[in-house]
Amino acid sequence: MNNPRDINPRLTVLNSRALKGLFTKIRDKDTTSVEFVTYSKRLMRLLAEETLAHLPSTPHTITTPTDSKYEGELSIADTHPDKVCVVSVVRAGDSLLESFRDIVPGLRVGKLWIQRNEDSPDKEAIHSCTKLPKNMKDMTSVILCDPMLATGGSSTTALRILVEEYGVEPHRIVFANVVCCPEGLRLLAREFPLVDIITCAVDKELNENKYIVPGLGDYGDRYFNTV
């Protein structure tokens, strides 16, 4: 595959040696749902930390126990957690949202109920319910959580609600994702060229059922044991 940043210049692909083993477990069709939860939580923790580090930060010089200075920096999630809203695309996105809340419990939370219609040829996304903080426009950063980016229908539906209905500026949004593919990246680049994307893997393509290949199957079904 060509450089995926040629498709979407806002893309960051996580570069951690730990990902290989974690993906080996969660991509395996013989991995049980209990194991899937364990290994995907480990992976999502890495993704959540990297995403928080991607948010605006400020320099913080501290003193260590050896009376030395350390010139550090802190993400806005650590200094002002109430200025950051983490939004899940229900249902699979809830798993990733909880990884963020495990790290920073004070983050604001929003939820968008969006499901693919698996009976439609294009797997169109259907939005049924929204629960977001009222002051979304005042957030310094909004993290959109969805582990899978396939056709891009679900995430662009979510982004449209955030931007068009709630007035969130696209450059304030970071989309946190476990596995994506060129089709979804292309749609996001076209519709939301200012939204940053942080992913753990860019897979090859979609199959005839619009599932990512090699992929890992239906993330929500495997995580919530509804296979």
Ligand code: PRP
């Ligand atoms: C999955 C996944 C994404 C969407 C990605 O959700 O969690 O939201 O599909 O596909 P797309 O890019 O083609 O829209 P699904 O509709 O299966 O719901 P679930 O989370 O309840 O399993």
Ligand code: URA
């Ligand atoms: N949703 C998933 O959970 N997996 C895919 O491969 C595509 C959409």
Ligand code: MG
């Ligand atoms: Mg699903």
